[in-house]
Each structure stands twice: as C-alpha cells, then as structure tokens.
Amino acid sequence: MFAPLRERNYRLWAAADLVSVAGTWMQVLGLNWLVLSATGSAATMGVVVMLQALPVLLLGGWGGALADRLPARPALIVFQAVRALLALALVVEPGQLWPIYAVALASGVISSVEGPCLGRFGSALVPPSALGSALALGSVLSSAGRILGMSLGGILVGVTGASSLFAINAVTYLVVIVALAVMRTGSMRVLAASPPGEGGVRAGLRYLAGQPVVLVILALSFVLGSLGRNYQVTMAAMVAGPLHGGSASYGLLSTVFAVGAVAGGLLLAGSGRSTLRILLASGLTISLLQLCAGLAPNMLGFAALILPIAAGAVIFDTVISTRVQLDTREDMRGRMLATLGVVSSLSGIVGAPMIGWLCDALGARGALVLAGVVTSVAAVGGGYALARLKGRSLSVRTFVAALPVVGRRTADQLA
Structure with a gap:
C-alpha cells in the first residue's frame, strides 16, 4: 500500500x-x-x-x-x-x-x-x-x-x-x-527525451491523434468532469433548496466530501491497481450515485451518498492521470499531462455554469438526476468504445467487478 x-x-x-x-x-x-x-x-x-x-x-x-x-x-x-x-x-x-x-x-x-x-x-x-x-x-x-x-x-x-x-x-x-x-x-529515474523535431506542440497533437484509447479517456474525463465534478455547486443548491439547510449543513457536507476523498485515495493506493476496468467501474458508480443523490430525502441521506461519490471521484481522477501517463511515451508525458490539464480546465469552465443553469431551470434535484443519467450513459459508451479498441467484449462484470476487487485487496493488506 x-x-x-x-x-x-x-x-x-x-x-x-x-x-x-x-x-x-x-x-x-x-x-x-x-x-x-x-x-x-x-x-x-x-x-x-x-x-x-x-x-x-x-x-x-x-x-x-x-x-x-x-x-x-x-x-x-x-x-x-x-x-x-x-x-x-x-x-x-x-x-x-x-x-x-x-x-x-x-x-x-x-x-x-x-x-x-x-x-x-x-x-x-x-x-x-x-x-x-x-x-x-x-x-x-x-x-x-x-x-x-x-x-x-x-x-x-x-x-x-x-x-x-x-x-x-x-x-x-x-x-x-x-x-x-x-x-x-x-x-531518480531518467525519463526519455523527445527526439529532434518531436519536441513541439504539433508533434504532441499528432501523437495524441494516434492514441484512440487516450482520446476516449480524455472524453470521459471531460463529460464526467463537467456534469459530475462540480459538487460545490450542486451541494450548495441542494442545501439551500430541497434539503432546507444552512451554512452549517454545507460545512458538514464539505467535511464529509473531504473524508470521502481521503478514503478513495487510500483505497486505490492499497489496491495498487489503476486499470481501465477500475476507471469505467468508478465512473459508472459515481454517475449512478449522483442520480440517486438527486432523490435523497433528507440531509443524512444526501451525506451518505456524498461520501462514496467523493471516494469514487478520487479513484476515477487518479486512474485517469495514471493511464494518461502509463499509456503514452515518456517523451510525450508533459504534453499529455498538459492536455489533461486543459480538459480539466474546460470541464470546470463549461460545467460549473451549465450545472448552475440546470439547477435554476430544473431545480437541484432535477439537475443531479439529469446529469447522473447523462454521465452514466457516457460511462457505458466509453466502456463500449474502450472494449472495441482493446478487442474485448463489454459485459456487466466489467463495471461491477473492479471496485470490490480494490476493496478486497485493501482489506487483505490491512489485515
């Protein structure tokens, strides 16, 4: 671990x-x-x-x-x-x-x-x-x-x-x-350097265009990031709206989210695994939980869902970063990480106003449910695309088997 x-x-x-x-x-x-x-x-x-x-x-x-x-x-x-x-x-x-x-x-x-x-x-x-x-x-x-x-x-x-x-x-x-x-x-490990003529932005874009697996991963990061990562907006909207809470309730949810983030990091560190199957399973899990969060009857139920959402989000984001690095050439790593940073920035710039508008138009519950449906479809679509690229078949097990394996390996190491 x-x-x-x-x-x-x-x-x-x-x-x-x-x-x-x-x-x-x-x-x-x-x-x-x-x-x-x-x-x-x-x-x-x-x-x-x-x-x-x-x-x-x-x-x-x-x-x-x-x-x-x-x-x-x-x-x-x-x-x-x-x-x-x-x-x-x-x-x-x-x-x-x-x-x-x-x-x-x-x-x-x-x-x-x-x-x-x-x-x-x-x-x-x-x-x-x-x-x-x-x-x-x-x-x-x-x-x-x-x-x-x-x-x-x-x-x-x-x-x-x-x-x-x-x-x-x-x-x-x-x-x-x-x-x-x-x-x-x-x-320190000595990382590979770019050969002459391959150190520029255009060379990085050409290389990225030839990496379909990485492109699908970045697309998943954008969709789930824009519609499923702006929790500060949705938590505030739920607290001020249907949950009828105040600043203390928002502070409590923020604390719960931070605890979940720590738990997710420990869970993934304990497993030592950052596979595409875990990426897809965590992405679908947090999307479905987001949908359920829109239906939470009270503050306690909402907090109970926020905890695993935060854990799953850390797992998803960390596996994204790991795969972008491990599935690309070392001499292109800086440019691939920069691309991931651009995608993350775009998801925040596009997603936060979009989620805010959905909260105003549909209410906080409607925004969470709709975003959860869209991101769930995106996770399944991304899984299908990655399975085709890898020459494998897509099954329900692809999504449901990964996270229990992570938890079991972590428990074995802690025992």
Whole structure:
C-alpha cells in the first residue's frame, strides 16, 4: 500500500507536498476573505478563479512541450521561488484588488508549465509499477492538506488577518525548495527525451491523434468532469433548496466530501491497481450515485451518498492521470499531462455554469438526476468504445467487478 514511501526522494516530496498544499489552501481562504470583505461580490471571486484557469487553458499545449524539454527538478525550484514571491506580494499590498488579480494571472501562467513538470517529476521518483499508488497517495495528501489548510486558515484569519496566511504560504514554498535541493538525483529515474523535431506542440497533437484509447479517456474525463465534478455547486443548491439547510449543513457536507476523498485515495493506493476496468467501474458508480443523490430525502441521506461519490471521484481522477501517463511515451508525458490539464480546465469552465443553469431551470434535484443519467450513459459508451479498441467484449462484470476487487485487496493488506 505504501510502496512509494520506501523511496527516500518520494518521502521528501510527499512531506513537502503536504505542507505546500496546506499553505496553498490557507492562501485561497485568505484571498476569498479579502475579496468578499472588499467587494461583497461572489462574482469577483469568480473573476479570480477565471484568471487562474484561463492561462492553463490557453497556454497548456506550449507549457507541456516546454515541460518535456526542461529538467524537472531545477524548473520546479524556480517555480516555487516565484510562487513564494507572489505570496509575499499579497502581504505587501493587503486588501488591494489589483495585486490579487495580478497574482491570480501569474499563478495561472506558472501552472501551465508547472503542472506537466510536476507530473513528469513525480513519475521519476518511483518505478512505473508504483506510479498508481504514488498518485493515489498524492490525492490523499492533497485532501489532507486541504483540510489542514482550511482549518488553520479559518482560525488564523480572524485572529491575525489574511496577510499572515499569505506569509505562511510563502514559507511553505521554501519547504518544497529545500526538499527538492536535498533529494538524491542518482536515485531518480531518467525519463526519455523527445527526439529532434518531436519536441513541439504539433508533434504532441499528432501523437495524441494516434492514441484512440487516450482520446476516449480524455472524453470521459471531460463529460464526467463537467456534469459530475462540480459538487460545490450542486451541494450548495441542494442545501439551500430541497434539503432546507444552512451554512452549517454545507460545512458538514464539505467535511464529509473531504473524508470521502481521503478514503478513495487510500483505497486505490492499497489496491495498487489503476486499470481501465477500475476507471469505467468508478465512473459508472459515481454517475449512478449522483442520480440517486438527486432523490435523497433528507440531509443524512444526501451525506451518505456524498461520501462514496467523493471516494469514487478520487479513484476515477487518479486512474485517469495514471493511464494518461502509463499509456503514452515518456517523451510525450508533459504534453499529455498538459492536455489533461486543459480538459480539466474546460470541464470546470463549461460545467460549473451549465450545472448552475440546470439547477435554476430544473431545480437541484432535477439537475443531479439529469446529469447522473447523462454521465452514466457516457460511462457505458466509453466502456463500449474502450472494449472495441482493446478487442474485448463489454459485459456487466466489467463495471461491477473492479471496485470490490480494490476493496478486497485493501482489506487483505490491512489485515
């Protein structure tokens, strides 16, 4: 289950990543607090999110090509140093909107290259057989860091103000820099480099066009991401609407979702499996559960469904990332990860407004049911397409057998 942790470099990276994620979410909380305090506008918060996502969408292809050429470790040290300076810029100009916009835009530009670099670097820390477990443990650490960062940030913002959260975040980037600096380069896997003439964006697009399995996986990621991933919107709509809850209820559901995300990461890390069958089974499972969530009679029933939905979503997303890396050439990995980042950005940009509109037009229950039906059909269609590409037959067992196997293997390892 914890095979990646046997690698010293991965242990350093995992510890630094936990600290960094916690700092990042402290800064997110501080920024949200500042924007709402200064403007009282949720739309302004949306602008900040858009400024972070837009560069990834527009520059992702070039960022991936650059990531395939750059030495990952030195590049990441530079990116972390720049992010630390951006966090400090928020400390210098607290309460002003223009530095918030500037930092959001600059962060998005950095992410367009840093994201693919992170993926390539992570795969160099562990052998290919442990990549799935490493990514799953990374999901656990991200969820744990989010809980830790939001909890500490919620306490500190009322005591010391938002500026202290930005300063703490700057320090967490220094922790990552130290971890990168003390890693043993001799223990890292050397990833293949692109041959001459194959290092550009067009070469990456040509390669992707010849990978039908990856294209189907990306299509599934987009459909299920746009209609089945915007849980913050649907949870808020259900709480404010048919469930007749308040802010406390929404906070409870957010906590339940975070716990489910951690459980899903541990489940997948324990199995050590990131197969296409698990991808399809988890995708169909969370789609059907989403449909059922729209019919939940009360808050308790809705929370009981949110827990496995969160676990399944982490499994689905992690297997997507694993397959995109393992089913493509190493010298194309940065560009493929950049493409996945673009798809994720598109699913958020397209899906969040669409789900919000459906909630307004059909009600929260109707939106969840309709989205659940569409994503279920997409999961079955994706399974059929992948089965044809692999020369196999599609059966009900393809969808229902994978997740119990994951759970059973995990239980055996924990026993």
